[in-house]
Amino acid sequence: MIEVLIVDDHSIFRSGLRSDLDASLSVVAEAASVDEAVELIAQHRPRVVLLDVHLPGGAGGGGAEVIRRSSALLGEVTFLALSVSDSAEDVVGVIRAGARGYITKGSSGAEVSRAVAAVAGGDAVFSPRLAGFVLDAFGAVAGEQAETSDELDRLSAREREVMRLIARGYSYREVATELFISVKTVESHVSAVLRKLQLSSRHELTAWALERKLL
């Protein structure tokens, strides 16, 4: 049984999601604002927090602020961002704050449940759009990344392959078949990319984020 906390300021959306979630998930609480979310997360310590990117309250930082204020619990609590769109503006802020992945609000209950199970198991949830963004942000398409020596600022050849396949709409399983590696290996590549996305100080990434006031 995976304990889940839903954070979204729309009660209709919360109740809709709650009723759609898989039986293997139990919703322990719901929060509607940044402050409420921080409080309830500290109190319940759920395994996974389904976190809306745009939230009222707090200092106006939305979902990313919730993660930052709960950072002491990051080992124990995992954040899966819920966003109304999968545009990079919406997503990268929460990912860099520490979310393990994101899913769009248009996804079905089954898809959300699968994503929750994945992040609860320690994996990252990457969408094709985010993979495309990563390829761009790390300059992996144009092949200009050889200049950087910092391991955090570049993708390995294998990670690049994995990202390209995900961008093409492949599931982890399909990526594994395609590259003749195990699903577990694909997952570890994706997690590595996620870590780089969170920690990299590649200037394109920071400049991009600054421009959109995400830092």
Add this chain to the structure above:
Amino acid sequence: MRPRHVVVGGVSEALAVHLGWSTRVVRLVIIALAVAGGGGVLLYLWLWAFVPLEEQGADAVAPDPSMVDAAAVRRRAPVAALLVAVAAVSAAIAFGSLATAEGTASLALLGVTAAGGLAVAWSLYFDRHDPGRSPRYGTGIRIAAGALLFVAGAVALASRPSAVNAVIGVGLVVLAVAVVVAPRVVTLWTELMRERSARVREEQRAEIAAHLHDSVLQTLALIQNRAGASSEVARIARAQERELRDWLFAADEPVAADLATELRRVAASIELDFAARIDVVSAGVPDGLASAGTASAPLLAAAREAMLNAARHAGGDVSVYIESLPASTDVFVRDRGPGVDLRALPADRLGIRESIVGRMMRAGGTATVRPGAGGVGTEVHLRLEVDRD
């Protein structure tokens, strides 16, 4: 309706059209009324103020492409120059009669003030927006009027400082200074106003965007979520969401018509017709082949055909990935349908063979159609390299 190409204000012409008289008759009547007690002048001004301008478009088809500003009113009569001339004549009368008839002189000085001031006002408010009048003409008018006012004021002060003359003289000098400063002030003012209204618009837009983002987009997402990915309702909600999003955030994104933007548009229109959800992802340099309109036309057409096939025969989730490098562009279209076997296709099925593979080969590129990973669905890979010559 007052026309846009006029002598002074377009009032006579408008009146002539309205009454069915000839323009000349109307003009004569107005002038006669003006001479007989000044009623004509009042009538003219009153009509000028209240008769609306003709709608643009009727004669906005400017034959000369250099006339960018079709909306501007063009005036044939050099009213500002005439006013300066009146002011000059009045000044001459004033100087001539200063010593003899003081009443006439004061009256003439008033005439200088009025005519000079009007000339400057005219040049600032009308001639500046008239494409037929050069900025140099305006500057000339203002310098002439200013000089006239200043000289008249100085002479009035210097000659015989009666109370009336002194007041008029000081007024004239002040006005002369104002004339010199006026254009700058007017420019600053209009700019300030424009900036302020732009900012207000921007703020309003941001506010509307934030509100819609929090309410309508959420609801549309919820609808898609509840209705199932490829149902009719979800597709409509998705199309609506995309439209709204484009409108809300249009200002943030460059309008460059690159391949990814084009394919997104194609995807949107296909989604409306078929039960499919098409995700378009792009990566790479935006200014590679993808932005070259003509070179990528076959690629775009082939990709469109592939997306259409995927939506028609497979449906469900379709992924499109565009990768543009400076030297080449790759497009992947993958679906999760029953898959196609190229050899098993009848020869008359032109879709894949002709519209995709043939088209790409003629353009000097390649197209590969193969089963998707794990044997699920189909993946079409289009590749076009940029000619480096």
